[in-house]
Amino acid sequence: MHEILMPAKINIGLGAFSEVASYASSLGTKALIVSDPVMAQIGHVQTCRDYLEQAGFSCAIYSGVETEPTDRHVDEALAICREEQCDVIVALGGGSCIDAAKATAAMMTNTGYIGDYVGGVKKFANRPLPLIAIPTTAGTGSEVTKVTVIIDTRRDVKMMIAQPELVPQVAIIDALLCMSCPPSVIASSGIDALCHAIEAHWSRKANPLSDGWALQAIALLIKHLPVCYAKKGDAEDFAQIALGSMLAGAAFSNASVTLIHGMSRPLGALFHVPHGISNAMLLPAVLEFTSAYAQERLAEIGRVMRPDLADSGRERLSGAVMEEVRTLCRLLNIPNLRDWGIDREAFDKAIPQMAVDAIASGSPGNHPRAVTASDIEALYRFCYDYEFKKEEGAAR
Template sequence: MSEKITFAPISYTGWGSLSHFIEEVERFNAKKVLVITDPFLKEIGLTDQVTVPLAGAGYEFEIYSEVVPEPPLAVGEKLVAFTRENNFDLVVGIGGGSALDLAKLAGVLAAHEGKVEDYLNLTGTKKVTEKGLPTILIPTTSGTGSEVTNIAVLSLETTKDVVTHDNLLPDVAIVDPALTVSLPPKVTAATGIDALTHAVEAYISKNASPVSDALAIQAIRLISNSIRKAVSNGSDQEARTNMSYGSYLAGLAFFNAGVAGVHALAYPIGGQFHISHGESNAVLLPYVMGYIRQSCEKRMKDIYDAMGFSSANLSQEEASYRCVSELKRLVEDVNIPSTLKGFNISEDALESLTKDALEQKRILARSPMTLAREDIFTIYKAAFDGEIVELNGQEKQIVTI
């Protein structure tokens, strides 16, 4: 069976790779550049890493910093309108996943009519048809993989939706670990577990292939063996480099194989409680993997090995249990709450979370185990109680790991 594998056209990776920025800008013959970032990066001067070279090379540019975490639809609508009105020739996104997603959205929808909501995956009625403006994306976190995917995520009232099309793929991705050194420990942890979740879900996805498998396993290896160091010592150059490469590879893996149950259940948590996407994934990761463990035991054994352990003397079943345990331990070690209670989410919210998660059919379809309403509620309840629960035949049972 043939597989379609898609990568961003050009990527620069490694320490100091931002040095290629201006040479890439020059390729597009741009006269007016839109730089999209968030207010914090502008305030601490990290945005200067692109604006100073632009000014030095004589380019006209404008900084748009009205970016917020988990951007609501209204933020996307405002940015797209601004981009259409000001006749830019090139879009540069520098920041975390929110800035990069918005940069992709602005670049493509600047060449389209209608509102952003018209192009949403779940409810939109219009299709992306034009390539739009060229884009250069520069991540300052090691987490989202947005610089190599064709997806822009937006928050709705109680959940999230996406605009997705291959035209959203950036023309250039520049992944320079040096830009992540100033990332606070909390953000390092959340974005890092987000990247790990991308890799884990890509590896167990029903759409996985030998190519995405190779990317995902190496990403798991790099992230799981570096994230603790990156969180505890942000200036550790080796740890930051491994995290950047891991995030990049995880992005390529999940772009081609897709994510599944963890993300489907995480979107409503972010939408209803405004918890960061990375933290939403982190708190659910061990509970989803514990619940679906029997559907992907061999693959979880591989993940356990990639995390730096040895399954040589273990059965697939035992290794898969240990994999769940180590994922839970990793989340706890980087100081992310390991239960929904830890985020002050009440038990009363589990029904509404379940209702919204069921709408994420595109993502749920990739899960190696079919997750129906009762399954999803059970996982949320397990995450609330802090207990790993799995199916034993038709019965659900708590598992001690």
């Protein structure tokens, strides 16, 4: 038995952003727009406000979300939402903005601290405020998931909260909003989406629907992501990676992520590596670590990535997946941990606690290969100066 969760309404297509007011007016009377300084600077926040106000819908704005969403951002957005008496939230931005908006919507109607809800120890007793999620990057898929990840600024820990109430009521996916992203953001968000899809497909919680979404997402991302990163893509290419991101988000939200995300969260929290980049730094090595334990699943991915090898055996196809991923990381200029500038001594010192935090996240428990803290420590060390070459020598 598999329970599938998705937003009640999804509007996907070029120009869909202009429909925000029609959805907002069906959900409440005053909106809080949750966004970030970049979206404010390039005019997307003002455009959203214009769409709402031209339809006679009043709104307030919080545009303070930075690279990663923190409990401080949630508190700041909450203060404005309460003061302005908003009853619907519009999230406009990348996954950080959407995650902050999810937490804000939930804490407007529930008690305590957002961290109280980690691991399902405490359940949301009341439905959050209605949320409209409008992604401006093609990567996190947060617009269709039941997950929010918020940094606890007191402990430097990324808190993952996954509860059905966090699924937005409406997702608006307009690829025109993604076209202004710089290449670094396209790479970071796109590789995050690819990780979502790969992990969802080999997850122990995979199901027939998530499998279909994951494989379609992989096909779209592997084809269109390099083109968009090189800024050679047109609106249709961006539409395809936006669709791939959404499908990957739906897949992992209903099947879970695994070891890559479990290791990525503490890495990002302690060393402030953007989430998608930290996933990419780990992805090839984790593929090597996992390949012998998920060959059939990787073979299915290989047939999508390399249809010309569709009649090959499982070992050849799983090897092709690793080759394609390494190639993609090189094309997207993904650095290893050393080249990112992380001090080796500080990194080595942090490894034992990062391994503990990774296990505690729960995600490694869904991995197709049983994982110990010692395995994770060895993988962190292996990834520090990993080179994205065709033959690496394997993390076994």
